[in-house]
Amino acid sequence: MELDTSWINSALEKRQSNYSSVICFESNDPVRLKQLRQYLASHEDYKRVEVYSFDPWKGLETEVRGRRIPVTESKTKEWDPSQAYPIASVDAALTHMDGKLKRNKTLFLLLNLDILRSGQLPDERQRTLWACLQSWALDSEILASGSCVFLISEDASLVLDEATLNLCVFQKVPPPSDKERLQLIDRLSAECGVKLTYPIETLVIATRGLTLYQLEGILLESYHATGTFDIKRIKQLKTEFIQRSELVEIVEPEWGFERIGGYEAVKKFVTENIINCIKDPARAQKFGVPLPRGVILFGPPGTGKTLFARALAKEANLPFINLKTENLYGMYLGETGRRFSEAIRLSEQHSPAIVFVDEMDKFGQRRGTAADGASEETRRALNQLLEWLGDQNRKSIIVGTTNRIEDLDPALKRAGRFDYKIPLLYPGEKARRRILEIHLGIDRDNQGRLLKGRNTPPLGMNDAALEKVLDELTQMTRGYSGAELELLVIRARRIAFNDRNANYMTSDHLMKAFRDYTIEESDRKGEIEFYYKQAESNTDSQAFLEELRKDV
Structure with missing residues (x-):
């Protein structure tokens, strides 16, 4: 298996x-x-060089012909094997290696030091490590000897302070490429005698974002459980891996725009300006159309912003990654920044994907409006988000939502951060009708005739009576949100269920639910006007606004 070595060569x-x-x-x-170990062992410049490694659990070891042997030191001046003890502490290991690195060309690997971080403030071990590495980084004797120190860490910021990191050669190891994953899948397929019943490229794409270690483990787990590389099980196992971080979750959307009632103008706009570019990148490149980088969905609560984002991912045939913003904030200074960095890393690792950032105003609020003690951490999170949005190498397509776009920091709304700001307003007449139908489990055929699905309750109405009550409810629910229409139908189902004399849901049950669940019309009228003005002032496509006016 031929792995990419460009990250080693560069360093x-x-x-x-x-x-x-x-x-x-x-x-x-x-x-x-x-x-890395195999590369160094076979490289002409390093294969005859002494190699040492330190791990907090194993202590200091020397590597001899592929075997790792503990390094010991005597507590007496004269060497006495009975008084020799393994070098187990980081301080002792650094002291022992200092002379070796300066005298002869030596390689020293520092492993699993992330565990040294125990709280908000660094302890003595960390300070010793920082001082040592700062000294070694530019030490003339070490540079002249050709020695090299390698620190391998999941998150360098947990191990080193900024001053030390600035003196190191820093190299992020890229996630496995499609080619590397293909090679691993090929090898394991041959070893396990698995014959795929689907194109191998499907599995390569489905396992994007996994490390090679995770990929091998997931494939073998699937093989031992099912006797094959079951794509559905592999996706499930991948999701479980990602959710361990509690920062992001990957969701496979089950349905697209067919389950979004109404909002035809929004669907059309998003399809033409975002989805088509994703599905046909060659044509987009031909016309010089950049691939979309993100959108803001804004509007009143309950209008289906999350639902729409998931459906967008399904239509674009991309994974849906939910950034769990509620878990980003930490109790220690700087912890929020590290968590956000990890969330961004995980998101990019599994992209191209739709990355969903709900309620962006949590950390994208206008600077200066936050008044609590967490305002500094909030500003840091905003700065990281802005940096991510501006990254030209970003592969993720970010879909953010907010109920109050006017509260977002102006930097988030500036041209170039997001491609479009798209309003999802209270549903118009056609949308309300379709939303009611969807929650009643009703669809329509090509001729517009009603079709009942698996989720349709038993109805004591013929099609004409059902059309009539839907007409009446559509008119009476002006100003209702999609979530409120869903709740109205759920209440009607409950009323029918609790009516022990009824074997069917009737129009009376629907009307009773409506009378029992009403909104304050005067307040809602003001909200409708407010959000429509927000749409006019924040939507920069006049053609889209014209279509939106017809829709609502």
Whole structure:
């Protein structure tokens, strides 16, 4: 299996130019550590060089012909094997290696040091590590000897402070490419005797974002459970891996715009300006149309912004990644920033995808309006979001939502951050009619005739009577949100269920639910006008606004 070594080559080129003798690789994939070891063992410049490694659990070890042997030191001046003890602490390991790195060309691997971070403030072990690496980074004797120190960490910011990190060669290890995953799938297919019943490219795409270690584990788990590489089980296992972080979750949307009642103008606009570009990138490139980078969905609560974002992902045939903003904030200074960085890393690792950021005003509020003690962390989160939005190498398509777009920081709404700001207002007449039908489990054929589905309750009405009550409810529910229309239907179902003399839902049950569940019309009228003005002032496509006026 031929793995990409460009990340190793890039770092070693900087070491050879004497930029620094300390290289920090950021990766959470054990396969990459194994790859690094094999690379160094076979490279002409390093294969005869002494190699040492330190792990907080294993202590200091020397690597001899593929075997790792504990390094010991005697507590007596004269060497006494009975008084020799393994070097187990980070301080002792650093002291022991200092002379070796300066005297002869030596490689030293520092592993699993993330666990040194125990709280908000660094402890003595971390301060010693920082001081040592800062000294080693530009030490003339170490640079002259050709020695190199490798620190491999899942998150470098958990191990090193900014001053130390700035003196290191820093290299993010890229996630496995499609080619690397294809090779691993091919190898395991041959070893397990698995013959795929679907194109192998489907599995390659479905496993994007997994490390090579995770991919191998998931494939073998699927094989032992089902005797094959079951694509549905593999997607489920992948989702479980991602959800362990509690920062993001991956969802496979079940349905697209067919389950969105009404909003035809919005569907048309999004299809033409976003989905078509994603589905036909070659044509988009031919006409110089950039691929979409994100949209803001705004409007009153309950109008289906989350529902619409999921349906968009389904229509675009992309994974839906939910950024769990409620879990981003930490209790320690700087913890929010680290969590946000990890959430961004996970999102990009599984992209191209629709990344959903609900209630962006949580951290995208106008600067200066936050008055509590968490305002500094909120500003940091906003700055990270802005940096992510502006990253030209970003693969994710960000869909953010807000109920009050006027409260968002102006930097978020500036041209270039998001492609479009799209309003989802209170549903118009056609939309309300279709939303009611969807929640009653009713569809229509090509001729517009009513079709009852699996979710349709037993109805004690013929089609004409059903059309009549739907007409009446559509007129009476002006100003209702999609969520309120759904609740109205649920209440009607409950009323019918609790009516022990009824074997069917009737128009009386629907009307009783309406009379029992009403909204304050005068307040809602003001909200409708307010949000429509918001749409006019924040939507920059006049053609879309014209279509929107017809729709609502």
